[in-house]
Amino acid sequence: MTVSRALTIAGSDSGGGAGIQADLKTFTVLGVYGMSALTAITAQNTLGVHGIYNLPLEAIEQQIDAVATDIGVDAVKTGMLSQAPIIERVAERIKANNIPNLVVDPVMVAKGGARLLEQDSQQALIRHLLPLATVITPNLPEAEVLTGRTITTVEEMKEAARHIHSFGTRYVVVKGGHLDGDALDILFDGETFAEFVAPRHETKHTHGTGCTFSAAITSELAKGASVHDAVTTAKHFITCAIQDTLGLGQGHGPTNHWAYGKRQHQLI
Ligand SMILES: Nc1ncnc2c1ncn2[C@@H]1O[C@H](COP(=O)(O)OP(=O)(O)O)[C@@H](O)[C@H]1O
Numbered sequence: 001m002t003v004s005r006a007l008t009i010a011g012s013d014s015g016g017g018a019g020i021q022a023d024l025k026t027f028t029v030l031g032v033y034g035m036s037a038l039t040a041i042t043a044q045n046t047l048g049v050h051g052i053y054n055l056p057l058e059a060i061e062q063q064i065d066a067v068a069t070d071i072g073v074d075a076v077k078t079g080m081l082s083q084a085p086i087i088e089r090v091a092e093r094i095k096a097n098n099i100p101n102l103v104v105d106p107v108m109v110a111k112g113g114a115r116l117l118e119q120d121s122q123q124a125l126i127r128h129l130l131p132l133a134t135v136i137t138p139n140l141p142e143a144e145v146l147t148g149r150t151i152t153t154v155e156e157m158k159e160a161a162r163h164i165h166s167f168g169t170r171y172v173v174v175k176g177g178h179l180d181g182d183a184l185d186i187l188f189d190g191e192t193f194a195e196f197v198a199p200r201h202e203t204k205h206t207h208g209t210g211c212t213f214s215a216a217i218t219s220e221l222a223k224g225a226s227v228h229d230a231v232t233t234a235k236h237f238i239t240c241a242i243q244d245t246l247g248l249g250q251g252h253g254p255t256n257h258w259a260y261g262k263r264q265h266q267l268i
């Protein structure tokens with residue numbers, strides 16, 4: 001039996017809805033063996049981020065090297081990277097270990113407003129990580145920071161995708177979760193645009209949607225799917241996870257990571 005292997009390099013969310021917890025749950029539901037390299041520990045729940053503890057660069061490096069040199073990695077995603085020196089070290093270890101299929105979720109600010117990437121560290125992302133990336137998956141505020149432009153229309157999402165593609169990433173997915181109307185995401189491969197659309201579900205439980213979506217893309221790339229097919233599956237996965245809400249916590253709750261799996265088996 002061949003097992004596909006995916007690694008997440010990201011922060012821990014004690015609440016289990018975002019970060020490495022969301023990633024590992026998603027990998028598992030999509031039938032991929034999941035591994036993690038923690039960059040930071042957050043004390044977090046559905047009401048917000050209550051504490052952030054970054055890990056030493058050596059600890060991050062050792063985790064990546066340990067899994068890459070023994071178990072092997074078919075695809076990797078990055079999430080919360082906190083600060084420029086962590087970005088640089090992560091990029092260096094991905095390169096040194098020849099890890100293929102890098103998905104960059106350029107996490108900057110949590111939905112509750114807490115900064116998960118220090119201000120001005122986006123230049124390090126652009127310089128060190130984006131040239132290595134197969135796919136980058138910014139939401140609208142992140143795309144605005146990366147391009148320095150306001151984005152309020154689908155046409156501006158496409159312009160942003162073009163701009164971000166020029167940083168050296170092979171594919172760009174600009175997510176439209178923060179726009180009104182249908183949940184529309186744009187995929188740009190450097191030449192053509194593809195659109196992925198799902199009905200907007202009215203809910204406050206969208207904690208970790210970006211983490212889950214990018215982890216689903218990573219899972220499918222680990223299995224050998226094309227980027228277009230990986231995004232198709234990820235869109236279906238996140239739409240199910242948002243629709244079948246769990247209603248946990250008093251604030252912005254997590255999505256339902258096993259909803260997609262249940263739908264596949266027609267259990268719901
Ligand atoms: N209310 C919603 N209903 C349906 N899909 C949504 C909703 N909110 C976000 N999405 C989808 O979830 C994915 C994550 O998007 P987004 O919320 O923009 O990312 P982030 O969590 O990084 O802010 C995208 O595919 C987006 O279109």
Ligand SMILES: Cc1ncc(COP(=O)(O)O)c(N)n1
Nearest residue numbers: 011012018019110111207208
């Ligand atoms: C450890 C960690 N990583 C990422 C996010 C972003 O998720 P969201 O934008 O849904 O708050 C988060 N809140 N915590």
